[in-house]
Amino acid sequence: MWFGGTASASCPSLRPSQARFLTSDSPTLWASDDWPPRELRTVRHRERRISVFGPCGATDAQLAEIAAAGAPDDVARRWSGSYTLVCREPERTMVWTDLGWAWPIYVHTTKTGTLWASSSLLLASRTGYAPDLEQLRARLHGPAGAEAVVERSYFADVARIPPGHRLTIDRNGSTRIERMWKPELQHRSDLPAVLRAELESAVHTRLSGGLPLSCDLSGGFDSTALALIAGERLHRSGRSILGVTVHPTGITRGGDLDYAREAGRRRGIRHEWLPLSEEDAPYQRMDALAAADEPPPSAVSHAYLTKQLRWSSREHGRTVHLTGDGGDGLLLTRTAHLTDLVRSGQPWRAVKETALWAHTRRTSWWRVAKEAVEPPPGALHELFPLATGNQREFVDSVLVAGRTARADGQLAKVCGVHLHNPYFDSRLVDLCLSIPPHDLPGPARYKPFMADAMHDLFPSRLARRTTKGDACPDHFGGLRRALPDLRQLMRGRLEDLGLMDPERFDGVLEETAAGIRADLYPVEAAVSAEAWLRALTRHPSTNWTPAPVGEHV
Structure with a gap:
């Protein structure tokens, strides 16, 4: 599932054979x-012409105003949802990327012009899905x-456009990229109420299509908030959202499962339990991973993600499907906030x-202070x-997570499901980045803004929660069970490309499993890089054909 366009000095321009044109007289924009x-x-x-791709809360009248007056710089965050806005004029095409990078935009330059699309995998079909070896090598060295290079995708000769920017492509195919967004610190005495309003708008925008929805119901704050908001709205019209709680076979009580059960009793939620077996554990069936823009x-x-989505769709x-992905990054304060407090004249609070x-965290003051003054590189x-260290860490983590989540969306599409991650919506990203240091809770406090925003909907036990569940034991367990298969898997594409010594990696596997x-x-x-590379070899090629003669940008 993708959209894109062509700008070419020559005629005719190219398009994917599976593409359909948005208008009969415009072969340069397709989906x-x-x-x-x-x-x-x-x-x-x-x-x-103004085109909007993705869930967007704008009315038709508001889009008509934009078409008449021209798109303003803040168009990517003007309405609820995660969307890309494209403006086509006779001499140029302009593309505004969303703030959460939920719809990343990529560019491939040819001798005759420029192709752009919402999928690097699509554009890479022009070069036989050749991976960018430097990007893969950098990934293996560390997150x-x-x-380290924002514009570099996982495919050779395919560049990515940063979030919150505008890509302009002239008629002859030349491009330029300009920043359209700057987070502004703003004190809000009613921040929980504003957060609640934005969350409701994000969810309601997804409900407006009238399609049957499902949602993760893990027992955590983030997925539960989405399920409860959707349930409240759908209940008014006699409908419900399917809340899915996955659990180990035979275990339905304890920890997060108890929180999920309590939330699942609320109106508008049809709560279902999906048992998982050892076959659904992490590191299983790695040879069945689908191709995506990058390692998802x-x-x-x-294995468990695709099982859940296929079950929701078929049964x-x-x-x-709505996920709570991104909520932690959006709502948790980083340790860099401690240095922000010192700089803003609050050393004792720091x-x-x-x-x-x-x-x-059951660690030393020294370790926490060290993390605060030495944040992760990005x-x-x-x-x-x-303006702040917390903002810098936020951008380097949350926005990157928004982009990589698109690859998970591509896995979901193979299962026949459209995946939505409302916490990466532009307006929510902009809101949470605008909180000044003196208004932020300390890193030790667990999402107090969310607890206050959802006080009337959250079950009381959930609202008092101070930690979240830990999936690491499942990953270590799955790794131990999959060791023989993983040893065989890792003697493959990475080794062929000179990026992996499988004998040495065997030691890393065994020490980690132990x-x-x-x-x-x-x-x-x-493991994800190897499985992704193998998926590319199985992915069908895309034919590119000349577009009909007509309008060019």
């Missing part, structure tokens, strides 16, 4: 045949390396919060004028 009609609108004013975040746990007819965070924040190494990243990064 895949399976793009949902409810998430595509086009309005025209004289020679200017910071994987994001859920690559090593794709319950749900084709749209000392207090350091002590609380050390106590919560490059994305350098594109934006940010618990000698506590960090799962080296194993997860390598």
Whole structure:
């Protein structure tokens, strides 16, 4: 599922053979045949066309105003939802990327012009899905390396456009990229109420299409909030959302499951339990991973993800699924906040919060202070004028997670389900980045803004929650069970490309499975990269054909 366009000095321009044109007289903007009609609108004013892809809360009248007056700089965050806005004029095409990077935009330049699309996998079909070896090598070295070059995708000769920017493509195919967004710190005395309003708008925008929805119901704050908001709205019209709680076979009580059960009793929620077996554990069936724009975040746990989505679709007819992904990044305060407090003249509060965070994590003050003054390296924040360390860490983590979540969406589409991640919506990202240091809770406090925002809907036990569940034991268990298969898997594409020594990696696998190494990243990064590379070899090629002669940008 993708959209994109062409700008070419020559005639005719190219398009994917599976593409359909948005208008009969415009062969330079197209979308895949399976793009949902409810998430595509086009309005025209004289020679200017405005097209919106993705869930968007704008009315037709508001889009008509934009078409008449021209798109303002803040158009990507003006309405609820995660959407990309495209403005076509006779001499140029302009594309506004969303703030949460939920719809990343990619560019491939040819000798005759420029192709752009919402899928790097689609554009990479032009070059035989050739991976960018430097990007893969950087990923294997660590998460910071994987994001060291913002514009570099996982495919050779395919560049990505940053979030919160505008891509302009002239008629002859030349391009330029400009930043359109700057987070502004703003004190709000009613922040929980504003957060609640934005969450409701994000969910209601997804409900407007009238399709049957499902939602994760894990027992955590984030998925529960979405399920409760959707249930309240759907209940008014006699409908419900399917709340799905996955659990180990034979275990339905304890920990998060008790929170999920209590939330699942609320009106408008049809609560279903999906048992998982050892076959659905992390690192299972890695040879069945589907191709995507990049190694998906859920690559090593794709067995359970795809089982859940296929079950929701086939057994319950749900084709749209909401996840709580991104909520942690959006609503948790980073340790860099401690240095922000010192810089803003609140040193004693910084000392207090350091002590609380050390106590919560059962670590030393020194370790917490060290993390605060030495935040994880990242490059994305350098594109934006940010005032605080918390903002910089937010941008480097949350926005990157928004982009990578698109790859999970591609896995879901193979299951016949459209995946939505409302916590990456532009307005929610902008809101949470605008909170000044003196208004932020300390890192040790667990999402107090969410608890206050949802006080009337959250079950009382859930609202008092101070921690979240830990999936690491499941991953270590799945890794131990899959060791023989993983040893065989890792003698493959990475080795062929000179990026992996499988004999040496065997030692890393065994030490991690035994618990000698506590960090799962080296194993997860390598296994997901290998499975992704193998998926590319199985992915069918895309034919590109000349578009009919007509309008060109």
